[in-house]
Amino acid sequence: MTLLEFARGPALQWSLVILALGVAWRLLGILLLKRKPDYSEARSHTSPAMGAVRTVFTRMWPRKEFQARTAYGSALGYVFHFGLAIVVFLFVPHILFIKDLTGLSWGGLPSGVVYATGVVTLIALIAALIRRFTHPVLRLLSNFDDYFSWFVTTAPVFSGLMAVAHLGARYETLLALHILSVELLFVWFPFGKLMHAILFAVARGTTGALLTRKGAAT
Amino acid sequence: MPDNTTLGEKLAQQGISRRSFLKFCATITSLMAMPPTMAAEMAEKLATVRRQSVIWLSFQECTGCTESITRSHSPTLESLLFNAISLDYHHTLQAAAGTAAEAAREQAMKDNEGKYLVVVDGSIPMKDGGIYSTIAGVSNHDMLVETAKGAAAIISVGTCASYGGIPKANPNPTGAVPVSAIVKDKPIINVPGCPPIGSVMTGVIAHFLTLGTIPELDEFGRPKVFFGDTIHDRCYRRPFYDQGKFAKSFDDEGARNGWCLFEVGCKGPTTHNACATVKWNGGVSFPIESGHGCLGCSEPDFWDKGSFYKPLSTGEWGGGAVLGAAVAAGAVIGVGAALVARKRQDKTSGGK
Amino acid sequence: MNELRGIPIATAEAPLATGNALPIVHEIETLLNELVVSGKSASIDLRSLPMLPGDYEQLQRVLGEGEVSATVEAFGPTRVRETAVSGVWWVTHYNAEDQVVAEFVEVAYVPEILKTHPADARHAIETLRSRLMQSAETTEGDANAG
Numbered sequence: 001m002t003l004l005e006f007a008r009g010p011a012l013q014w015s016l017v018i019l020a021l022g023v024a025w026r027l028l029g030i031l032l033l034k035r036k037p038d039y040s041e042a043r044s045h046t047s048p049a050m051g052a053v054r055t056v057f058t059r060m061w062p063r064k065e066f067q068a069r070t071a072y073g074s075a076l077g078y079v080f081h082f083g084l085a086i087v088v089f090l091f092v093p094h095i096l097f098i099k100d101l102t103g104l105s106w107g108g109l110p111s112g113v114v115y116a117t118g119v120v121t122l123i124a125l126i127a128a129l130i131r132r133f134t135h136p137v138l139r140l141l142s143n144f145d146d147y148f149s150w151f152v153t154t155a156p157v158f159s160g161l162m163a164v165a166h167l168g169a170r171y172e173t174l175l176a177l178h179i180l181s182v183e184l185l186f187v188w189f190p191f192g193k194l195m196h197a198i199l200f201a202v203a204r205g206t207t208g209a210l211l212t213r214k215g216a217a218t
Numbered sequence: 219m220p221d222n223t224t225l226g227e228k229l230a231q232q233g234i235s236r237r238s239f240l241k242f243c244a245t246i247t248s249l250m251a252m253p254p255t256m257a258a259e260m261a262e263k264l265a266t267v268r269r270q271s272v273i274w275l276s277f278q279e280c281t282g283c284t285e286s287i288t289r290s291h292s293p294t295l296e297s298l299l300f301n302a303i304s305l306d307y308h309h310t311l312q313a314a315a316g317t318a319a320e321a322a323r324e325q326a327m328k329d330n331e332g333k334y335l336v337v338v339d340g341s342i343p344m345k346d347g348g349i350y351s352t353i354a355g356v357s358n359h360d361m362l363v364e365t366a367k368g369a370a371a372i373i374s375v376g377t378c379a380s381y382g383g384i385p386k387a388n389p390n391p392t393g394a395v396p397v398s399a400i401v402k403d404k405p406i407i408n409v410p411g412c413p414p415i416g417s418v419m420t421g422v423i424a425h426f427l428t429l430g431t432i433p434e435l436d437e438f439g440r441p442k443v444f445f446g447d448t449i450h451d452r453c454y455r456r457p458f459y460d461q462g463k464f465a466k467s468f469d470d471e472g473a474r475n476g477w478c479l480f481e482v483g484c485k486g487p488t489t490h491n492a493c494a495t496v497k498w499n500g501g502v503s504f505p506i507e508s509g510h511g512c513l514g515c516s517e518p519d520f521w522d523k524g525s526f527y528k529p530l531s532t533g534e535w536g537g538g539a540v541l542g543a544a545v546a547a548g549a550v551i552g553v554g555a556a557l558v559a560r561k562r563q564d565k566t567s568g569g570k
Numbered sequence: 571m572n573e574l575r576g577i578p579i580a581t582a583e584a585p586l587a588t589g590n591a592l593p594i595v596h597e598i599e600t601l602l603n604e605l606v607v608s609g610k611s612a613s614i615d616l617r618s619l620p621m622l623p624g625d626y627e628q629l630q631r632v633l634g635e636g637e638v639s640a641t642v643e644a645f646g647p648t649r650v651r652e653t654a655v656s657g658v659w660w661v662t663h664y665n666a667e668d669q670v671v672a673e674f675v676e677v678a679y680v681p682e683i684l685k686t687h688p689a690d691a692r693h694a695i696e697t698l699r700s701r702l703m704q705s706a707e708t709t710e711g712d713a714n715a716g
Contacts, residue, residue, distance in 0.1 A: 002518075004488070005519075005523065007533075008524070008532075008533035008534065009533060009534045012533040012534065012535045013534065013535050013536040013540070016535050016536070016541060016544075017536070017540065017541065017544040018544075020541045020544035020545045020548060021544040021545065021547050021548035021551070022548060023545075023548065024544075024545045024546075024547075024548025024549045024551075024552055025548040025549070025551045025552040025555065026552065027552065028548075028549055028552030028553055028555075028556060029551075029552040029555040029556050029559065030556075031556075032552070032553065032556030032557075032560070033556060033559055033560065033563065034560050034563045034564075036567070092462055092464060092480070092481070093480065093529065093530070093531035094531065096480075096481060096529040096531050096532060097529075097531045097532055097533075100528065100529070100532035100533075100535075101535065108462050109462060110460065110461045110462040111459065111460045111461070111462055112460055112461075166451075170437075171448060171487065171488065172488050175487075175488070179533070234645075235644055236687050236689075236690055237642055237644040237648075237683055238644035238645040240644075240682065240683055241642075241644050241645060241646075241648055241663050241671075241672075241683065242645070244663060244672050244674070244683075245663060245671045245672045247615075248615050248617050248618070248671075248672040248674075251618060254612075254613030254614070254615045254674055255612065255613060257613075257682075258682055265689075474577055474578070500665075500667075500669055501669070
């Protein structure tokens with residue numbers, strides 16, 4: 001079996017199984033935890049649910065007081081998040097992959113536009129790593145999870161660009177490495193900080209619900 | 219009896235002029251991307267060589283490769299090539315039959331020991347002692363081993379001889395293997411394709427005849443001059459791929475506009491062959507130009523790489539049932555983990 | 571709309587070109603210099619570069635037409651045309667079905683395919699003698715018959 005056949009066959013199947021199993025496990029394991037009952041009186045009449053939803057959006061950009069210190073990091077984050085969204089969801093071969101899995105499909109962008117976006121995304125990801133490494137506080141707080149999650153996100157972007165450019169090895173090998181790097185991301189996704197993709201809403205929502213009940217600003 | 223007439227003499231006897239020969243060599247050098255000045259050198263050299271003995275062994279094959287190489291419209295380089303060689307054994311093209319045919323083969327092997335060219339099409343069955351394909355009572359394996367002994371080089375024509383092809387496809391009931399799995403001590407050139415393009419086969423044979431050397435090969439043993447690029451990298455529909463214009467099904471608007479066939483399963487990006495440049499039937503067309511995606515027929519095991527009609531960016535992921543089961547299993551573990559965690563929460567909070 | 575008529579056909583307006591014609595002319599200039607200085611002939615394989623109809627037209631326009639045109643009948647015609655640039659020849663090889671099998675721009679005093687090979691000339695002495703004898707026999711026969 002060649003590397004490409006392995007990547008498109010057993011590796012794909014197993015990584016998706018681990019992704020599905022892991023996400024179900026982690027989500028249920030978190031959502032079914034007990035919440036401390038709040039015996040104090042609600043200080044606001046806004047429903048906690050409304051507050052939860054509102055907070056998901058208010059936290060999308062740092063508060064004025066912190067912007068000087070965090071605006072660069074947040075901006076960088078948005079650049080590579082949008083970049084990843086464009087590359088993953090608006091490149092036709094990727095759309096076809098999703099269509100094969102889910103039956104859903106939509107129109108894509110010209111491939112040249114996607115390649116350019118991929119390059120910008122890669123630059124933003126590298127800049128983010130440099131920031132994490134050189135900022136003393138971030139450096140102190142960062143652990144394996146942070147760096148490995150960065151790696152499994154950056155590897156698909158890098159390997160995808162290399163495959164398109166036919167640089168470094170035979171095309172079939174580059175394509176296989178690209179697919180395997182995505183499968184590595186699938187396997188890591190449920191167990192590390194990449195779960196923020198789902199849990200960010202849960203975390204912001206929980207904070208929002210609590211603060212709203214207390215009548216505090218969200 | 220060994221034929222000692224030179225090629226030049228033989229051609230002159232048949233009224234084929236030196237100029238025709240020069241034209242033939244010019245065409246070959248152009249086809250094989252060699253410098254044009256080689257044409258005259260090649261013609262000079264060829265005129266003085268003895269006609270090359272070629273033994274063509276047909277094993278588990280469909281005869282498509284022979285059909286491809288003989289599909290010439292009228293005197294063209296293919297037919298000139300058949301004048302340049304002494305085709306001493308070929309099931310479809312020879313006049314002799316039965317024991318006379320086998321005797322001709324053995325005689326040619328004896329007379330040209332160490333110098334004859336062996337061309338093989340078809341795979342070799344190995345299961346049950348190789349009884350699934352025999353010629354004159356001799357198994358393909360034994361005939362190949364015996365014939366290869368005195369060969370100068372072997373050309374495996376077609377995907378079956380190069381990599382096993384359709385007989386080797388799942389479940390491979392005859393235990394089919396390619397030539398390279400059996401012959402280990404002779405230079406082998408693989409010219410895959412199902413079938414290979416006629417002029418590609420001719421070009422490779424002509425290269426060996428005229429220069430006496432093997433052209434540069436890639437890691438799958440294929441001549442780089444024909445198999446160095448993928449179909450995708452030379453496809454005339456590439457601008458549409460780059461612009462994101464795809465045919466979504468056969469005969470839809472996009473298909474009629476000649477848009478890229480990636481969505482209907484084209485395997486061009488991972489297939490190495492000359493179809494997009496040399497094309498078929500004397501440069502008339504090739505599958506994509508005729509509206510059907512590339513099957514990947516010059517790659518090993520192309521029959522077993524998933525549907526010809528599913529895009530290359532999909533894979534074999536097992537189906538919804540498997541993933542559904544995975545989610546269910548994860549849910550069970552998740553609930554279990556939550557229960558354990560809740561007990562711990564009760565303990566730390568003192569049951570409140 | 572399931573008939574052939576229903577399929578729209580769009581035709582291109584201007585002949586497409588890649589711009590590869592002018593670089594070829596520059597290469598021809600280099601080869602022509604080489605010919606004049608050292609007498610070495612050379613060929614450019616027109617099939618080795620991406621050439622669209624517009625490129626051929628441009629190349630033909632720049633090179634023009636000369637005085638000599640020859641056809642060689644060898645497994646189909648080969649047309650040799652001198653261009654307006656002395657020493658630069660356009661050689662097109664066709665097969666018996668009038669399909670182009672190869673095309674070259676040759677920079678030489680005489681294109682290779684027009685030359686007579688020394689070995690052929692040597693054999694030709696015999697050929698001439700036998701043709702002369704044949705012709706003599708026929709004349710004798712005529713004389714005897716008449």
